[in-house]
Amino acid sequence: MPPESKRTDVLIIGASASGLMCAIEAGKRGRKVIVLDHANKAGKKILMSGGGRCNFTNMDVTAENFISHNPHFCKSALSRYTQWNFISMVNEFNIAYHERDLGKLFCDDSAKDILDMLLTECKKVNVKIHLKCEINVIESIGSDYRIKTMNSSFQSTSLVIACGGLSIPKMCASPLGYKIAEQFDHHIWPTSAGLVPLTLQKHDKEKLEVLSGISVESNVSSERIEFNKENILFTHRGLSGPAILQVSSYWRSGEAINVNLLPDIDAELLLKNRQSKQPNTKLKNILSEVLPKRLIPVLFEEALIEQPLQELSQVRINDIANQLHQWEVRPNGTEGYRTAEVTLGGVDCDELSSKTMESKKAKGLYFIGEIVDVTGWLGGYNFQWAWSSGWCAGQVV
Ligand SMILES: Cc1cc2nc3c(=O)[nH]c(=O)nc-3n(C[C@H](O)[C@H](O)[C@H](O)COP(=O)(O)OP(=O)(O)OC[C@H]3O[C@@H](n4cnc5c(N)ncnc54)[C@H](O)[C@@H]3O)c2cc1C
Numbered sequence: 001m002p003p004e005s006k007r008t009d010v011l012i013i014g015a016s017a018s019g020l021m022c023a024i025e026a027g028k029r030g031r032k033v034i035v036l037d038h039a040n041k042a043g044k045k046i047l048m049s050g051g052g053r054c055n056f057t058n059m060d061v062t063a064e065n066f067i068s069h070n071p072h073f074c075k076s077a078l079s080r081y082t083q084w085n086f087i088s089m090v091n092e093f094n095i096a097y098h099e100r101d102l103g104k105l106f107c108d109d110s111a112k113d114i115l116d117m118l119l120t121e122c123k124k125v126n127v128k129i130h131l132k133c134e135i136n137v138i139e140s141i142g143s144d145y146r147i148k149t150m151n152s153s154f155q156s157t158s159l160v161i162a163c164g165g166l167s168i169p170k171m172c173a174s175p176l177g178y179k180i181a182e183q184f185d186h187h188i189w190p191t192s193a194g195l196v197p198l199t200l201q202k203h204d205k206e207k208l209e210v211l212s213g214i215s216v217e218s219n220v221s222s223e224r225i226e227f228n229k230e231n232i233l234f235t236h237r238g239l240s241g242p243a244i245l246q247v248s249s250y251w252r253s254g255e256a257i258n259v260n261l262l263p264d265i266d267a268e269l270l271l272k273n274r275q276s277k278q279p280n281t282k283l284k285n286i287l288s289e290v291l292p293k294r295l296i297p298v299l300f301e302e303a304l305i306e307q308p309l310q311e312l313s314q315v316r317i318n319d320i321a322n323q324l325h326q327w328e329v330r331p332n333g334t335e336g337y338r339t340a341e342v343t344l345g346g347v348d349c350d351e352l353s354s355k356t357m358e359s360k361k362a363k364g365l366y367f368i369g370e371i372v373d374v375t376g377w378l379g380g381y382n383f384q385w386a387w388s389s390g391w392c393a394g395q396v397v
Contacts, residue, residue, distance in 0.1 A: 005153040008032045008128075010397045011145065012160040013176070015042035015129050017386035018369025019162030020118040025394020026158075027125025034154060035122075036133045036147065037163075039172040043115040045164070048171065049383070054111030056090065057083040057387070058380040059103030066385065067249055067375045069189055073349035074374045074385065077357070081391035083384055093117045102230075104379045138180055145364065158364050158397035162390065165343025165370040166191055173337070177371040178346070184362040187348040189373045193340035194249035197240035198257070198331035205238065207298060212236040214292045218243055219260040225250045229263055237335065245378050248334055249344060256330040261299075265290055267321035271309065275317075279310035283320070291324075299323060342382055346373040357393040366393045 211234035233241030
């Protein structure tokens with residue numbers, strides 16, 4: 001070992017959600033832990049998460065809320081360290097939080113409360129965090145791992161890769177974790193941007209641009225999944241909002257998505273009813289009772305929406321209802337890693353222990369958090385995976 005080399009029990013690359021959780025648990029077991037990160041600050045993604053309020057978990061977490069080539073893999077970790085375990089930790093720190101729709105838990109004040117809690121716990125168990133640390137070389141020497149950085153070198157028997165996915169390079173995301181996995185002969189499922197806004201073909205973009213800023217509660221489906229009663233948001237670049245982000249993780253190039261713009265109303269029944277009660281009322285006036293006004297001329301031709309209800313045939317009413325309940329859009333892509341919340345794909349679960357996250361290829365090497373081919377839905381699931389997988393590795397490293 002070069003003289004400046006630091007010996008420790010556990011080296012963790014990545015000082016964010018999964019890495020800090022693992023560090024705390026290993027530290028509690030009396031292990032000497034060093035966390036390395038190239039960022040100038042720990043937990044940048046925690047700070048920017050949930051619009052600055054960190055949706056740190058969900059009241060209802062099941063394996064169905066995750067996407068993976070091995071849908072069973074996440075079950076063990078999620079059941080060993082559950083949302084209730086994390087909520088207890090948050091309660092111990094008296095962090096105020098609230099529940100939003102679909103069981104999402106957010107801090108009342110700031111995501112910084114969650115990061116401060118993790119850093120306080122790290123400090124209690126003497127975890128050392130080295131920031132602005134560029135990692136140049138990783139090598140295995142006998143049963144040890146050695147990491148060389150610009151100015152230093154570190155050696156340990158356990159090496160934990162917690163350096164996340166590719167989303168938001170501006171927040172220090174990098175492909176290092178995948179490179180390390182490849183170095184140790186791991187299979188990586190192809191990666192792509194998940195929980196990401198969808199972009200539109202030129203003609204749709206031009207047509208829908210005027211709706212920028214409007215959001216509509218909808219049911220949105222693609223070929224593999226349906227998300228009910230979440231908002232879609234029209235933006236000047238395309239479609240966003242929770243319902244679109246959810247579907248984006250399942251969407252594949254060339255496919256259409258289907259939007260039910262009136263999930264709680266039977267449009268045919270509404271129009272038939274009003275036709276008999278208010279035959280002289282124009283279609284646009286009825287529709288503007290249930291949809292944002294600006295949306296109506298984008299969905300239907302001017303001549304149609306100006307018609308009084310009495311002039312609409314049954315066939316016409318059916319067409320209008322279909323358009324409202326099954327509005328089809330064919331995106332031309334996603335906004336990519338620049339704005340994606342997560343990375344789909346990653347280190348193949350079949351080559352990791354679901355109990356400990358240890359590599360089946362290299363003893364003492366662990367992969368946790370987003371780098372693993374486990375991607376959560378929107379709603380606090382990605383952090384729960386980071387806490388659960390980090391906790392599991394922390395019990396054994
Ligand atoms: C805008 C946004 C909002 C989000 N909001 C939520 C939310 O509210 N709820 C939720 O559940 N999930 C949310 N997510 C997803 C969540 O942030 C991630 O899934 C989670 O942070 C993954 O944790 P991780 O520890 O695996 O990786 P990360 O949190 O990404 O941490 C990886 C760490 O590794 C470091 N690193 C990377 N490359 C290197 C390198 N080459 N050398 C050294 N260090 C390196 C990084 O600097 C970083 O500190 C959001 C994501 C984004 C982008």
